[in-house]
Each structure stands twice: as structure tokens, then as C-alpha cells.
Amino acid sequence: MDNNRDTTAEPLPQTGLPATEVHGTELPQTEPSEADLPESELSDAEAAVRIVPVAELHLHIEGTLQPELILELAARNGITLPYSGLEELRGLYEFTDLQSFLDLYYANMAVLQTERDFADMTRAYLARAAAAGVRHAEIMMDPQAHLTRGVSLETCVNGVASALATSQEDFGMSTLLIAAFLRDQSEESALEVLDGLLAMNAPIAAIGLDSAEVGNPPAKFERLFAKAREAGLRLTAHAGEEGPPSYIIEALDILEVERIDHGIRCMEDPDLVERLVADRIPLTVCPLSNVRLRAVDTLADHPLPAMLAAGLNVSVNSDDPAYFGGYVDDNFSQLKAVFDLSDFDRSRLAANSIHSSFASEERKAELLDELNRG
Numbered sequence: 001m002d003n004n005r006d007t008t009a010e011p012l013p014q015t016g017l018p019a020t021e022v023h024g025t026e027l028p029q030t031e032p033s034e035a036d037l038p039e040s041e042l043s044d045a046e047a048a049v050r051i052v053p054v055a056e057l058h059l060h061i062e063g064t065l066q067p068e069l070i071l072e073l074a075a076r077n078g079i080t081l082p083y084s085g086l087e088e089l090r091g092l093y094e095f096t097d098l099q100s101f102l103d104l105y106y107a108n109m110a111v112l113q114t115e116r117d118f119a120d121m122t123r124a125y126l127a128r129a130a131a132a133g134v135r136h137a138e139i140m141m142d143p144q145a146h147l148t149r150g151v152s153l154e155t156c157v158n159g160v161a162s163a164l165a166t167s168q169e170d171f172g173m174s175t176l177l178i179a180a181f182l183r184d185q186s187e188e189s190a191l192e193v194l195d196g197l198l199a200m201n202a203p204i205a206a207i208g209l210d211s212a213e214v215g216n217p218p219a220k221f222e223r224l225f226a227k228a229r230e231a232g233l234r235l236t237a238h239a240g241e242e243g244p245p246s247y248i249i250e251a252l253d254i255l256e257v258e259r260i261d262h263g264i265r266c267m268e269d270p271d272l273v274e275r276l277v278a279d280r281i282p283l284t285v286c287p288l289s290n291v292r293l294r295a296v297d298t299l300a301d302h303p304l305p306a307m308l309a310a311g312l313n314v315s316v317n318s319d320d321p322a323y324f325g326g327y328v329d330d331n332f333s334q335l336k337a338v339f340d341l342s343d344f345d346r347s348r349l350a351a352n353s354i355h356s357s358f359a360s361e362e363r364k365a366e367l368l369d370e371l372n373r374g
């Protein structure tokens with residue numbers, strides 16, 4: 001990591017939540033979980049993968065829109081969708097490539113119109129994620145995807161933030177919000193949106209970079225990340241999903257990110273792997289997403305076991321779970337089925353997710369304690 005941050009810079013206007021101020025710090029008082037039950041009380045499927053407490057670090061809230069909720073929001077907002085009903089919509093979730101996913105992903109966002117819509121979507125994710133063992137979530141949203149269709153920054157940010165504000169009480173999860181920028185749009189557009197977020201004192205802890213990677217290298221957003229860094233925001237970026245290992249190096253050296261989202265193509269560059277291991281750079285890996293978008297052919301071809309063996313700081317995340325076949329628990333259960341992932345590796349992945357989060361040290365200690373008790 002490059003630590004040449006200019007600490008003499010004048011602080012910019014208040015930017016909302018400092019990274020350490022996540023929503024909620026207390027552990028939930030929950031009923032005994034499945035993990036507390038004796039083995040004999042678990043079904044085969046449940047016994048296959050016990051739920052472990054994890055942090056989810058790579059999650060796009062727009063990617064949690066389930067078909068049922070899309071139809072419900074469309075009806076509520078009087079929006080006519082270009083498909084006849086649930087079955088036809090479900091059928092569209094079989095993707096042939098990244099573009100076929102993005103086409104549906106952006107089309108479905110049309111149902112998100114009001115703060116209530118954004119809040120309902122967020123609460124649905126929190127409920128499902130809590131059942132998957134997620135105890136801390138760092139949630140990306142794409143403000144530009146909403147602004148370009150006429151939904152204001154206030155509507156999308158305040159809607160999501162209103163659900164996150166009570167995530168601890170409602171779901172036993174601490175949360176924070178990451179504003180992600182679309183790398184296939186211009187840096188000017190991103191800078192304008194970041195200005196808007198800072199001006200409204202949006203409760204964001206970090207920025208990210210997502211959408212179509214190839215042809216949109218991290219260096220394109222050098223000024224954006226410099227500005228966010230000066231504003232005290234934490235930094236992460238998608239790199240090395242479909243793009244080459246050099247994009248990961250650019251994200252680290254030019255954007256000075258603390259975390260890499262995906263990063264699986266680092267395995268093509270041994271020197272980069274060595275650097276990522278030495279610096280403990282977190283890689284937020286999304287196995288089922290990689291299969292659905294054909295970054296790997298099958299889960300059996302996924303580099304996660306090799307990444308663990310290399311000593312990389314990897315975690316398991318769901319990316320766009322409504323579109324890619326599952327939430328964090330689904331990712332873990334399929335990994336176990338394909339790789340016979342050991343309990344040790346699962347605990348290691350969970351611990352990595354907690355250590356790699358932007359939560360306060362106090363919150364991390366609570367989560368690690370919960371993990372170690374399990």
C-alpha cells in the first residue's frame with residue numbers, strides 16, 4: 001500500500017459517517033442459532049454448511065432486487081414491465097455474458113422510484129443476509145444509475161440509508177454505505193456525483209468503482225479517488241474480475257485503494273500475488289458471480305482454493321445475489337459441495353472478511369469473538 005497520503009491537506013466539509021461509525025455496535029441478542037443445535041437436529045442440507053458469522057464486503061444493493069419484489073414495486077408505482085409476469089422474468093436470469101446481465105440489471109431498476117422503494121429493497125436484503133450469517137455489511141449503491149433515469153440523489157441515498165440506520169435493531173447487523181461509481185461513465189460525471197454526495201452530507205463511509213471493467217482502467221478515476229481520500233472516505237475498487245492483473249496494480253498504485261473487489265485474475269501474475277500476500281490486501285471474491293458471468297467456466301474451475309493456498313486475504317461475498325444464484329450462505333454451501341471446503345478454511349474466510357471490513361476495531365473484535373465462540 002502506498003501511504004503517501006497528504007495529511008496536511010485542509011479537511012473538506014463534513015462527509016457523513018466516519019468509517020468507524022457504523023450503524024450499531026452491539027451484538028444482537030438472538031435465539032440459539034442452527035450452529036447451537038446438536039448435529040442430530042439439523043437436516044442433511046443444513047448440516048452441510050453451518051452458518052458462520054461473517055462480514056459481507058462486496059454487495060450491490062441494486063443486485064438484491066428479487067423478481068417478486070420487482071413485480072410488487074412495479075404494481076405500486078404503476079410501471080408497466082416488458083415481461084408478462086414472474087415466470088418470464090425469472091427466465092431472464094440466465095445470462096450469457098456480462099452485457100446480458102447488465103441489460104436486465106439496469107432495466108429492473110426502473111421500479112425503484114421513491115425512498116420507500118429503496119428502503120424496502122434494502123430491508124429485504126438485510127433480512128436475507130442476516131439469515132445467511134452476515135453480521136456486518138458494507139453495501140454499495142450506484143447513484144449514477146438512478147440519476148440518469150431521473151431519480152434524485154436524495155431519494156436513492158436517503159432511502160437506502162433509512163433502512164441501514166436501524167439495521168442493528170431490526171436485523172442484528174452493523175452496516176455502512178459505499179457510493180460506487182460506474183467506470184463506463186466519465187470521471188467528470190463521477191466527480192459531479194461525489195460533489196453532490198459531499199454537499200448533502202450523505203452517510204457514506206467509502207467509495208467504490210464498478211460496472212464494465214475492460215477498457216475502463218482504474219487510472220481513469222485518479223482524480224475521483226484523490227478527492228474521496230482527501231474527504232476522509234475509505235477506498236475500494238473492482239479490479240481483476242474480467243480486466244487484467246495490471247488493473248489491480250493500477251488500483252493500488254494510482255487510486256491507492258485499501259481493498260480490491262474480485263481480484264481473481266491476480267493469479268496470473270506471481271509477483272502481484274506475492275505483493276498482495278505481503279501487504280495483506282483484501283480481495284472480496286464472489287464465486288457464484290464469477291460462474292454466472294463466465295469469468296470462470298464452472299465453480300470447480302474457480303481459483304479460490306489456490307488463492308487460499310497462496311496465502312491471499314480473500315473473503316466470500318455475494319455481489320448481486322438476486323441475479324447470481326445466491327447469498328453468502330449459498331456461496332459457502334456450493335463451495336463446500338465442490339471443493340469440500342474445510343471448517344478451518346470457512347472460519348479463515350470469515351475472519352478475513354471481518355479483518356478486512358471498514359468497521360471500527362471495537363466492532364471487529366466483537367465479530368471475531370462471536371466467530372471464535374461458534
Ligand SMILES: [Zn+2]
Binds near residue numbers: 238261319320
Ligand atoms: Zn461487484
